Amino acid sequence: MIGLGTYAFFWQHSDQVPEPLSLVGAFEATKALGIDLFQICDYAPLESMGSGELAEAAAAARDLGLTIELGTKGIEPERLTRFLDLAGLFDAHLVRSMLYSPDTRPTLAQAEDWLRAALPGFEASGVDLALETYEQVATDELVALIERIGSERLGVCLDPANVVARLERPRDCVEATARHVKNIHVKDFAFARQAGWVGFTYGGAPMGEGLHDYAHLLATVRPRERGVNEPEVNEIVEHWLSWQGDAETTIRTEREWTRITVEYLRSIA
Template identity: 45%
Template structure:
């Protein structure tokens, strides 16, 4: 298999926000992603999708299909009613993959296994797959333990090692610990810089290939190309001094990320 490269709404975060005088619509993002050569578009943490009517969801699905783009969906939380709602949205969009996160403040970790078990069984019967993302509120060891316990082919891990730095986990350790369970990759680069006066650090995004993400090690550990894993580009792009600069840099980062992944997967 070859690498499957995709884009997320997080690669368009500023362009669909109020920072943009003319915020991009969901269809416009999908079309732009297709023009850049993306094969997948992940609608991730994009609250407006919950308000779309059946007709509007059908239109989004049609737009993606006409541009040969596979749709995925992303949310947060593992409450059964919430995931079921997103399962229905996914089906309306023709999406089969849903990314979510365990949020301990909403769902204690000790309740997560029971909550997920029934939902994942139902998702599996409906042809849906769930991926739980690595991030700082839950250690990667706890996340692996949860996925191992549920033990379903319809449940895996969305690997994004930069998210775990705030929990004092090294990206390399997160990659190695989760690799066997990964069913989706979030590709975003990150770096540290000194705060003014040399007091503390600022941890933020970087153009792909210019930061601390060891993409090659991450891809190889998860056997991304061999397993045909979808590699979804995201950004942590700090807001610039003006809307024009912010929107310009987001476009540049997105193009650079697409080019970088292509060069690494030839």
């Protein structure tokens, strides 16, 4: 299933614009595009909302007919327990996270201990935990960790754009993780020469115009071909869009990139 995530509304949510979009506003914008899935991922206000606000947001999603996924950074058992509780509130069946949080950088051994402590709750609740591929941990090490633990509820959130900063190739990342993928973050990416031809900038691109071989990802991971005995793998739209000089232009471009990406995903076989 195609979905939008909070990173597709990065600038619209930010305090850089005159009237930041609320979470429910993002839900409504998602539904207006004919999309029934939304991933609340690294959305800071979620962790400071009171119980009443959270209940209202969950009710709004249900009223709109949206399926919700959640996302955070870090795997401390107390954090994962908190997000498992939120998953119950939002009827979410997936939590995306990363090994590192802003405050913790566990060794692989510590990460394994923390995950083993938290996963029985996920297994009992039928909620998947998807660890994202990114530059701070080698893809092979992330896969090896998941395989050592061996829980059917633990897998990968595949974002091959991130690993380029570790000098890994996106295609290699896709192939190494394919059998463990539970969620996909969809964005295109490209290099551009900096002024004076001194170095490069690595950033976002409109979907289909950058370096992402998404057809290869679809053929390798098969997110749309899962059978009855294989859980669904959703494709979540997000962007690496830099500030466009002013709020109006940035918001317009962000919305346009979302439209382009959704149309691309709907058109590609």
